[in-house]
Amino acid sequence: xxxxxxxxxxxxxxxxxxxxxxxxxxxxxxxxxxxxxxxxxxxxxxxxxxxxxxxxxxxxxxxxxxxxxxxxxxxxxxxxxxxxxxxxxxxxxxxxxxxxxxxxxxxxxxxxxxxxxxxxxxxxxxxxxxxxxxxxxxxxxxxxxxxxxxxxxxxxxxxxxxxxxxxxxxxxxxxxxxxxxxxxxxxxxxxxxxxxxxxxxxxxxxxxxxxxxxxxxxxxxxxxxxxxxxxxxxxxxxxxxxxxxxxxxxxxxxxxxxxxxxxxxxxxxxxxxxxxxxxxxxxxxxxxxxxxxxxxxxxxxxxxxxxxxxxxxxxxxxxxxxxxxxxxxxxxxxxxxxxxxxxxxxxxxxxxxxxxxxxx
Numbered sequence: 001x002x003x004x005x006x007x008x009x010x011x012x013x014x015x016x017x018x019x020x021x022x023x024x025x026x027x028x029x030x031x032x033x034x035x036x037x038x039x040x041x042x043x044x045x046x047x048x049x050x051x052x053x054x055x056x057x058x059x060x061x062x063x064x065x066x067x068x069x070x071x072x073x074x075x076x077x078x079x080x081x082x083x084x085x086x087x088x089x090x091x092x093x094x095x096x097x098x099x100x101x102x103x104x105x106x107x108x109x110x111x112x113x114x115x116x117x118x119x120x121x122x123x124x125x126x127x128x129x130x131x132x133x134x135x136x137x138x139x140x141x142x143x144x145x146x147x148x149x150x151x152x153x154x155x156x157x158x159x160x161x162x163x164x165x166x167x168x169x170x171x172x173x174x175x176x177x178x179x180x181x182x183x184x185x186x187x188x189x190x191x192x193x194x195x196x197x198x199x200x201x202x203x204x205x206x207x208x209x210x211x212x213x214x215x216x217x218x219x220x221x222x223x224x225x226x227x228x229x230x231x232x233x234x235x236x237x238x239x240x241x242x243x244x245x246x247x248x249x250x251x252x253x254x255x256x257x258x259x260x261x262x263x264x265x266x267x268x269x270x271x272x273x274x275x276x277x278x279x280x281x282x283x284x285x286x287x288x289x290x291x292x293x294x295x296x297x298x299x300x301x302x303x304x305x306x307x308x309x310x311x312x313x314x315x316x317x318x319x320x321x322x323x324x325x326x327x328x329x330x331x332x333x334x335x336x337x338x339x340x341x342x343x344x345x346x347x348x349x350x351x352x353x354x355x356x357x358x359x360x
Contacts (some may be wrong), residue, residue, distance in 0.1 A: 012128055040096075128189075135161070139204055140162065141205070164177070288342070297339075340354045
């Protein structure tokens with residue numbers, strides 16, 4: 001039964017229904033239903049009194065049942081016009097027809113208004129994503145634009161939700177937009193942060209104040225969904241320690257990466273192009289972190305590299321163990337259970353992507 005509510009569309013409809021009915025009293029719909037049913041019951045009683053048999057209680061009860069059924073079908077616009085014959089019965093019939101028209105008009109108007117309100121709120125980013133195992137991008141800048149484009153071209157198409165304090169979706173089609181504050185718990189929940197696979201926090205600009213706001217966003221995410229992996233872009237390298245204290249999982253200092261890449265490229269021409277091709281998914285050079293099969297345990301790095309090349313057409317870059325990346329390890333390095341690898345390949349093929357296990 002719970003799988004039924006995994007559909008994003010159904011989740012959004014339920015969110016808007018709760019939003020629109022949140023200000024109503026709990027007994028409103030119950031009282032409304034009782035009033036509608038009561039009107040039909042009174043009409044059925046009057047009709048039975050005017051046209052029903054008066055000599056037998058059983059016949060009276062049967063007549064009341066038939067009259068109630070006729071009253072319900074008349075309200076819905078499908079009643080038998082030949083059921084009543086007396087002037088009083090016909091008058092009651094007219095009242096029920098008018099009552100039915102009013103009900104149908106009210107229901108139709110409410111449904112149309114509900115649909116229009118949903119479309120307007122969804123277009124303004126006021127809805128709820130309803131996704132699972134998606135990526136939440138918190139904030140909008142040039143980095144966010146490029147990473148959304150990169151994620152859109154990944155082999156495993158992942159749903160993306162963008163939280164941005166704007167009136168329109170800057171990411172375009174294919175990205176669900178939530179207009180809100182990246183530090184707000186309510187807005188993060190509308191983005192489905194508790195069901196997300198990862199959250200990427202991007203600063204609004206290159207200022208220190210933007211870093212401080214990113215730290216608050218990480219703290220908000222960690223308080224709501226500590227199991228979600230957080231990747232943060234930091235402006236100032238001096239703020240890395242603050243991000244770590246906020247329990248950010250991965251911190252990328254773009255200025256540091258660019259400066260070091262430029263330094264190496266000035267010494268060794270062509271490195272910038274190679275690195276850019278690897279991280280941007282160039283032809284035959286997609287970057288993956290994969291889970292290693294148990295049969296690889298005990299292999300040396302050279303043996304693993306050979307197996308990766310022969311079995312999966314992949315080039316080994318590093319082996320990760322207990323959160324530490326071993327790049328170009330010693331010759332006596334042997335694979336252990338739980339190790340994973342970073343490889344460059346055209347596609348994953350039969351390799352399985354690494355599934356991060358939440359920390360407990």
